[in-house]
Amino acid sequence: MSHHDHDHHDDQRGVSRRKVLECMTWAGTGVLWTLTGGVPRSLGLVDAANAAEPAGLTFLQISDSHIGFDKPANPNAAGTLEEAIGKVNAIQKKPSFMIHTGDITHLSKAAEFDNAEKIISQAKLDVHYVPGEHDFLDEEIKFYKDRYGKGTKGPGYYSFDAGGAHFIGLVNVVDLKAGGLGNLGAEQLEWLEDDLKGKSKSMPIVVFAHIPLWTVYPQWGWGTEDGARALDYLKGFGSVTVLNGHIHQVMQKVEGNVTFHTARSTAFPQPAPGTAPSPGPMKVEDAKLRGLLGIASVNFKQGDQRLAIIDTPLAG
Amino acid sequence: MTYAALRSLGLAAAATILLGFASAQAEELKVTIDNFTFTPAELKVKVGDTVTWTNHDDIPHTVVSAGKYRSKTMDTDGTFSFTFTSAGDYKYFCSLHPHMTGMIKVE
Numbered sequence: 001m002s003h004h005d006h007d008h009h010d011d012q013r014g015v016s017r018r019k020v021l022e023c024m025t026w027a028g029t030g031v032l033w034t035l036t037g038g039v040p041r042s043l044g045l046v047d048a049a050n051a052a053e054p055a056g057l058t059f060l061q062i063s064d065s066h067i068g069f070d071k072p073a074n075p076n077a078a079g080t081l082e083e084a085i086g087k088v089n090a091i092q093k094k095p096s097f098m099i100h101t102g103d104i105t106h107l108s109k110a111a112e113f114d115n116a117e118k119i120i121s122q123a124k125l126d127v128h129y130v131p132g133e134h135d136f137l138d139e140e141i142k143f144y145k146d147r148y149g150k151g152t153k154g155p156g157y158y159s160f161d162a163g164g165a166h167f168i169g170l171v172n173v174v175d176l177k178a179g180g181l182g183n184l185g186a187e188q189l190e191w192l193e194d195d196l197k198g199k200s201k202s203m204p205i206v207v208f209a210h211i212p213l214w215t216v217y218p219q220w221g222w223g224t225e226d227g228a229r230a231l232d233y234l235k236g237f238g239s240v241t242v243l244n245g246h247i248h249q250v251m252q253k254v255e256g257n258v259t260f261h262t263a264r265s266t267a268f269p270q271p272a273p274g275t276a277p278s279p280g281p282m283k284v285e286d287a288k289l290r291g292l293l294g295i296a297s298v299n300f301k302q303g304d305q306r307l308a309i310i311d312t313p314l315a316g
Numbered sequence: 317m318t319y320a321a322l323r324s325l326g327l328a329a330a331a332t333i334l335l336g337f338a339s340a341q342a343e344e345l346k347v348t349i350d351n352f353t354f355t356p357a358e359l360k361v362k363v364g365d366t367v368t369w370t371n372h373d374d375i376p377h378t379v380v381s382a383g384k385y386r387s388k389t390m391d392t393d394g395t396f397s398f399t400f401t402s403a404g405d406y407k408y409f410c411s412l413h414p415h416m417t418g419m420i421k422v423e
Contacts, residue, residue: 069374071374071392072374073374106376107376107389107391108389133412133413134376134412137376137389137412139388176411176412176414177414178380178382178407178408178409178414178417179409179414179415179417180414180415181414181415218415219415220352220415221413221414221415221416277351277353278351278352278353278373279352280351280352280373280374280375281374281375
């Protein structure tokens, strides 16, 4: 992966907001995150674990496994998910848990959910899911909810505490409006406001949802219509990390106290915004595919402003 | 075969001919989905015409016209057909990718 030509180094303080925004325009190469303070370069996850034994809480993010997808962009989505879980199992310090930011399946078929479960459970970790639009395709939206909806509200949102941080799983793939983007809806926003009430502002917040909560590229629907309202409720918190999937590529930006990050898919890559006529599965040479799929590891150390996020491709 | 059965067969045949005549003017029109785009984005049809959408993408799509019609999820090469029986403008979109919108104008 090429290093970008802007003269940004580890310290973001010297980077003007305009520069950051400039970078946003070509983001999607997975390079942008090198300019943010506290975010390490992409390292092999195993190497990283050996080099610096992470202190504090570590959890993993996987996303967009699209089990059932069998088109030319990756005829074996189950195989690459298995490879991703293999990477997870190779980590020396066992992560506390895993989050999956949706599109577990490609077509919401019961067999696809079952196959995904069979593979993901090999990591022997608790997994906190949020649904993608591909998980809600069955007529009654039953298969996802039966498996992962227990103890959640509405279409499947919830929160929990772990390692001194507060985690919030949101659903922004339901009741989408013509011409619009992802959608949280009034009821969920009300719940979110309520959920955050009384929380100490020094408590790190991790929000995860399928579609990016920030506007990545509205022409392709990559954003959430009422995401800004959710972010309003998060103002004032010292450390907020927003983890998303959906766009099948690493993208990151930092705005004030909020770090936004999208994860790679374990199934197939999508083009960078505006570089193709449309989003959708991108066929690359077989040798390159595994460099574009992967998992993310997030390390949270008490007292650190930002959570360190390491993106690891299935293969360099 | 009884006389009654023959007679009802005859009626059925006549009904078929009548239906065929009535629908002789009705057309079958197509909208394709490629690269997350409905083509044509706007289509003019007449009352009685049938429109068939075909998804050529490697990603599933739907066709939803609020309160009018709603397709099941169309996987690659999946189709959905709807016959328009009254005039009007039928805006529609893909409920999975709502930035995809289209319009059928029925005259």
